Amino acid sequence: MAAFRVLALRLEEELKDFTLAEVFEKMKLSDGEFEDWLRTIALLGTPRCGSCRRPMKLRREDNMWICHLRECRTGPYGSTKPSTPVKKGSFFDKAHFPLAKIFALSYFWIHNLGLVVDKEYELGIGHSTVVQWEQYFRDICCEYFRRNRPVLGGVGHVVEIDETCVTKRKYNRVRWVRRHQWLFGGYERGSGRSFLILVRRRDARTLLRLIVKYIRPGTTIISDCWRAYNRISTLPHGFTQLTVNHQLHFVDPRSGAHTQNIECHWQKFKSLAKRKYGINNRRYKDYLSEFLWRQQFGRRNEAFYNFWMQVAEFYPVPC
Structure with missing residues (x-):
């Protein structure tokens, strides 16, 4: 350490x-x-000899590491033992x-x-x-x-959750076709940390399992009124739930609840995906990780x- x-x-x-x-x-x-x-x-190392455990010497002419001791460089019948490439490992x-x-x-x-x-x-x-x-x-x-694994929230913290439909490219016999899939995510206010997960279904069983996995007990969770979220406040994790009905308001007039941060997050990811097209089905999760990395470490x-x-x-x- x-x-x-x-x-x-x-x-x-x-x-x-x-x-x-x-x-x-x-x-x-x-x-x-x-x-x-x-x-x-x-970012490159200096390996030790497998026989004597001393640091090896760099042979510049072929960029290989060798041990400077003759007995380590020579096998039992006079053959030369293999050297180690500079970049190995x-x-x-x-x-x-x-x-x-x-x-x-x-x-x-x-x-x-x-x-x-x-x-x-x-x-x-x-x-x-x-x-x-x-x-x-x-x-x-x-x-x-x-x-x-990103785990958000906790007592005194607010996490916005939402799901959105994304378009992925999939090869279908002789051409690429567009296929829709759901993306579920959470955004922690204050820190800006988030998680984004591709899901096959956005039913209560799927989304509640992910909420428990990625959000700490005691968190205040803000969501829209999608029926899959109805049981959040009944989970045995002490979640407090606030909702906003997007058919009526962008911001709930009584509680002030909104999901504008996570929705902005979606737009940023979709912008990245659009710039990177074609993102295909095989690499989509990699681009999710890249996006999350840039959000967390990209200052x-x-x-x-x-x-x-x-x-x-x-x-x-x-x-």
Whole structure:
């Protein structure tokens, strides 16, 4: 834990308030210099020999780690033991081009700078490579929420809930067709934290189960008058429920209850989905995770640091 705190401080010092100009400065480094810098912030590691457990030595000519002891490098019959690739076990393991370009691509992706064709041109990498690595970045968002399920509210907190219909693309024999599906979510006032879940049905059994899973006991829940929500106040979790009838009001005149924050949330997600089309059925949940990640961690001066801090956490390397 202490080592991780040191890592966090080192990454914060290097990557917080990181600018595009600094990205291009890093791209001026040679491949070896850039990889050395990545090791200083624990995004690449220095492995230990499997035999003597001492730190291995980098052989620059082929970018491989070897043990400097002859007896460790040689097998029982004089054969050379295999060496370790520099990127092995790191987030960059699948990279087949300079790591500085991945670093720059991540900055463009995190800050929504440019289209795919712009990134291809600026970085000199192919279309499929840009798309694939942006999915790897998105996988970090998915992994974060897999490990840290959002749970909202609590006593004294207000959570707005709502459901909306979204359009997904599904391949049907020879063409893409549009298919409608329901999305259920909650938005915590004050913190702006949220959850978004694809649901096959929006009946009481489905939605009440998700409310109990994602909202803490004692929360004040604001919803519309959809019949599936009628039993919220009867659940044994101490929820207080306020409702607004959207056929009559946007804001309830007596209680002041409204769901405008979660509805605004829907619009932001649908705007992202529209920009990213085609989002297809197979990747829709990934884009939900990306959207939630951007809402929670996307502050301009912190987003780059937050992303690479999570990479360092999910891909620990020997230091």
